[in-house]
Amino acid sequence: MSLTLIFGLYVFFLAAFTGYQVISKVPHLLHTPLMAFTNAISGISLVGSLLAAGGHYGTLSTALGAVAVLAASINVIGGFLITDRMLRMFKKKGGTR
Amino acid sequence: MSAAEPQVAQAVVGALSTAETFVQLLYLAASILFVLGLKDLGDAQTARRGVLLAEIGMVAAVAGTLLFGVDKGIIVRWEWIVVALLIGTGVGTAMGLWIPMTKMPERIALSHAFGGLAVALVGVVEYLNHGGPQMGTLHITATGLEVALGALTFTGSLMAFGKLQGFITGRPVTYPLQNLSNLAMIVGTLGLIGLLVYSPGASWAFYAVATLGVLLGVLLVLPIGGADMPVVICLLNSYAGLAASATGFALDNNVLIICGALDGFSGFLLGMMMSKAMNRSFSNVLFGAFGAVPEGKAVMEGAAPSGPAPNVGSVEEAAEVLRAARSVIVVPGYGMAVSQAQHAVRDLANVLQANGCDVRYAIHPVAGRMPGHMNVLLAEANVPYDHLFDLDVINDDFTATDVALVVGANDVVNPAARSNQSSPIYGMPILSADMAKTCVVLKRSLNAGFAGIENELFVRSNTMMVLGDAKKTLMQFTSALKE
Numbered sequence: 365m366s367l368t369l370i371f372g373l374y375v376f377f378l379a380a381f382t383g384y385q386v387i388s389k390v391p392h393l394l395h396t397p398l399m400a401f402t403n404a405i406s407g408i409s410l411v412g413s414l415l416a417a418g419g420h421y422g423t424l425s426t427a428l429g430a431v432a433v434l435a436a437s438i439n440v441i442g443g444f445l446i447t448d449r450m451l452r453m454f455k456k457k458g459g460t461r
Numbered sequence: 462m463s464a465a466e467p468q469v470a471q472a473v474v475g476a477l478s479t480a481e482t483f484v485q486l487l488y489l490a491a492s493i494l495f496v497l498g499l500k501d502l503g504d505a506q507t508a509r510r511g512v513l514l515a516e517i518g519m520v521a522a523v524a525g526t527l528l529f530g531v532d533k534g535i536i537v538r539w540e541w542i543v544v545a546l547l548i549g550t551g552v553g554t555a556m557g558l559w560i561p562m563t564k565m566p567e568r569i570a571l572s573h574a575f576g577g578l579a580v581a582l583v584g585v586v587e588y589l590n591h592g593g594p595q596m597g598t599l600h601i602t603a604t605g606l607e608v609a610l611g612a613l614t615f616t617g618s619l620m621a622f623g624k625l626q627g628f629i630t631g632r633p634v635t636y637p638l639q640n641l642s643n644l645a646m647i648v649g650t651l652g653l654i655g656l657l658v659y660s661p662g663a664s665w666a667f668y669a670v671a672t673l674g675v676l677l678g679v680l681l682v683l684p685i686g687g688a689d690m691p692v693v694i695c696l697l698n699s700y701a702g703l704a705a706s707a708t709g710f711a712l713d714n715n716v717l718i719i720c721g722a723l724d725g726f727s728g729f730l731l732g733m734m735m736s737k738a739m740n741r742s743f744s745n746v747l748f749g750a751f752g753a754v755p756e757g758k759a760v761m762e763g764a765a766p767s768g769p770a771p772n773v774g775s776v777e778e779a780a781e782v783l784r785a786a787r788s789v790i791v792v793p794g795y796g797m798a799v800s801q802a803q804h805a806v807r808d809l810a811n812v813l814q815a816n817g818c819d820v821r822y823a824i825h826p827v828a829g830r831m832p833g834h835m836n837v838l839l840a841e842a843n844v845p846y847d848h849l850f851d852l853d854v855i856n857d858d859f860t861a862t863d864v865a866l867v868v869g870a871n872d873v874v875n876p877a878a879r880s881n882q883s884s885p886i887y888g889m890p891i892l893s894a895d896m897a898k899t900c901v902v903l904k905r906s907l908n909a910g911f912a913g914i915e916n917e918l919f920v921r922s923n924t925m926m927v928l929g930d931a932k933k934t935l936m937q938f939t940s941a942l943k944e
Contacts, residue, residue, distance in 0.1 A: 395833030418536030437549025445557025
């Protein structure tokens with residue numbers, strides 16, 4: 365087993381455990397915003413897409429990478445906007461709009 | 462980024478360059494901001510701040526990647542990136558601002574598809590350019606898993622989207638040896654990834670993995686019925702996250718591993734909660750759920766016609782019952798979403814409250830087509846969230862309540878879950894609407910609901926059915942009460 369893999373597994377399981385702890389405290393009320401939010405965060409694959417689209421590998425790779433950038437950026441922008449839009453609607457008693 | 466530039470490995474063997482250190486620190490900051498953002502999302506008061514933190518994290522990660530890529534000469538072409546980002550921003554903004562809240566399950570399914578597509582394509586590019594005999598065991602395994610999971614998430618989410626939109630039947634589609642053939646395909650996919658470890662240059666095997674992923678996405682979601690949609694959406698969330706994590710392993714990128722893990726486990730956790738709310742084991746939903754809903758159909762066919770007739774009331778009769786009520790608990794279901802009746806519910810509640818009636822809302826965890834769907838719809842109609850109560854908090858209060866107003870909910874108020882051992886939903890925790898003095902049920906027709914299970918609540922003596930479009934009926938209640 366390579367050291368890289370061990371490092372990656374450490375990171376993965378610590379993040380999974382942290383996520384489990386944090387997410388299990390999110391009330392039912394906010395589960396739909398939570399899904400939109402984690403969806404936006406998973407748009408972090410934009411990072412990998414940028415490297416694929418910007419590389420010097422040839423037209424096919426660039427085109428596939430560009431589609432990946434497109435898809436990931438839709439998730440990032442759309443996900444954050446819609447999460448915030450939902451959360452703005454959640455109001456306590458007496459709150460008016 | 463290739464195997465020739467492993468960031469983590471370099472961190473182990475020696476010092477990083479200034480640019481590398483900088484981007485790694487940005488990734489670290491982004492990861493911390495994402496976790497803090499999720500923590501803030503645990504409370505409606507702080508949730509918007511959490512979104513802001515995560516947005517800052519995302520900007521940091523993307524800016525860092527671009528700066529590092531340019532500095533290292535990895536990113537040399539800009540025009541495609543700029544065009545894709547511009548279109549993505551436009552489409553994302555449109556989807557973020559204008560999609561109606563009733564369409565939220567569809568939107569979430571669609572964005573899982575985008576997530577899966579992005580990850581699968583990054584995997585293909587990675588293999589195209591760094592594939593072949595020089596790929597190490599970890600690198601090829603991670604890339605293979607990434608492409609398989611990404612492709613599966615892509616087509617699976619499109620299937621879920623199609624079922625939610627009604628392009629594809631919401632009924633489970635089953636055929637002989639279904640589980641066995643799916644299992645064979647999963648084993649085949651893993652086998653091909655194993656083969657790639659020994660022979661990374663076998664590109665036919667790599668593309669076979671991608672193709673099997675595409676097929677599996679379709680075939681795994683095909684047999685799942687509409688009633689199980691909340692769990693399916695959670696599962697796809699989980700797959701999208703695991704695919705992103707696999708990308709992180711393939712690219713040696715910790716921020717991807719971390720985000721993928723957070724996403725993966727949130728989907729997993731929500732899926733477990735949904736399964737629990739339906740009294741199904743998670744493994745049953747994961748692997749064996751496929752047969753569960755057709756069983757329900759069989760029960761329905763045998764039970765319906767011989768029973769007592771439901772008590773169908775007129776709008777005026779029901780309005781009189783509401784006028785006399787001192788306390789009302791509203792039970793919203795997917796029918797409310799379908800007829801966009803959340804605003805009409807709120808208007809009626811306003812009139813009732815003006816009459817001195819206590820109005821609360823009982824939210825079943827699996828009401829609707831995704832976790833927390835009803836909360837969002839009611840929030841859209843300006844219902845304060847402290848009037849919304851979870852099942853375990855409000856359930857004992859039904860006995861002391863004058864009217865339970867069921868708006869387009871079916872299975873979540875079906876008493877068969879308590880008493881009928883042969884019912885497919887037996888044992889599922891339900892809202893005790895039948896315990897209220899009067900139960901007023903708004904429903905389009907007397908047909909069985911989405912899951913195809915007869916509801917004996919509708920024929921109880923203290924139940925009054927009011928047939929028709931929920932929104933229209935509610936508006937008629939409101940004007941009758943105003944007179």
